[in-house]
Amino acid sequence: MSDGAVILCSPGPSLLNGEAPAPAESARGFSLGMFWEVIRTGLVELWAHKVRSLLTLTLLMLGVFALVVMTSVLDGIMDKISTGFAGMSWDGTVRIAQKVAETGAERKRFDMSPGLRYEDVGRVAGVSPKVLAFLPRAQKSVTVRVPGDTERIFVIGVSPDYAQWMNRPIALGRGLTEDDQRRRSTVAVVGATLANKLFGGADPVGRDLVVEGIPFRLVGVQAPGMIFSEENYYDANGILIPLPTYMDRMDPAHKLAQITVKLRRPEDMGEVSAMLLGRVRQAHHGIEDVEVVDLEAEAAKGYRNFLEQMRGWRIVLLSLASTVLLVGGVGVLSVMLISFSDRRFEIGLRKALGASDHEIFIQFLLEALVLAATGALLGTVSGALLCQALSASFPFGLVVNPVGLVTAWIVALALALVFGLYPAFRAMRLSPMEAMR
16 A cells, blocks of 8 residues: 555545534443443452452441441430330320428428328329329339249339339230229239340240249239330330239338329310319328329420430430541542542553543542442441441431432442542543653
């Protein structure tokens, strides 16, 4: 072939038909091709530098993993605590309890009163259209013998409707009945925690438990629940017996720990509290040695305190996760700078063959995003697996928080873009002659 020879190429189908290729379709094909090539190149780079890539991916993975798990666990804790507060059944509830004397004069005056006793129930629990139920309660701590050891338990005297109004469902057997109360039967419902301690998971219904020389037939087991108050704890670690039986067999002094009052409407709290104090004062010779506590207000106060603590923990934990992600972003920067140094000749060759500065810039940014997306994917999968493993510990299960998941991905990709800008600018501004020396 001579120097002046001309090579003729046959035109493509579009030119033969007198049509030029569609610029949009050509550009789209080129962009998709470059996109997949960048992904392939990024994965090859990760595989070529395993240790360096592993360190960077580990930081990104831990950051995303922490955000996904922490936001999901915090949601699960919120559900669990909210369920626990609701399980206390303190809505529209007040409690009459013995007041503690704060001065010597008060102590002397209170000594002139018999205190809160079983006999007060008939005087306090009068018919009132604004009250749903009166629930007297007495309790004491005793020691019982178990095979090879002794166990400290609580014996609690309650009325038959206590379980219904205070949300104490029965898991096995039955609860206390009006017939048990009328007959003053020596029967008992055992708490879930105590049943597990004494019987190791076996069915205790029908067995006897000897308390201070008195055998009590166990007729039921309470369902396990979350413990959010002293009463929850005592009930779970004790036995519930009919209140008349308690007074006859356990406490000749007939002392009551408290009387819980369920109201029809929370708006009547003030009026009912004044009425109860008046009735108790009359029964105690004009001495006001008891106090009325608004349990719903106490629960609301406790829930507000919990929300404040959760807010603080959320800030601390999210700050830690964000710090890990930030360090992961610095890792992306170092990986991309090393990649730029190793591929200077390749960049120069591509530019010499016609690649534009814009294409080089986009290529490096996309490689940084591939690195971040790989770490985020690993963090998402591991976080989801841990949430699934912890799911049984929460009342409504534990699902991945979509807000936390999306936030983790956005932060990881945004950090990859920010920290990938400098290497991308250096690659874009590199001249072909300088790169290929």
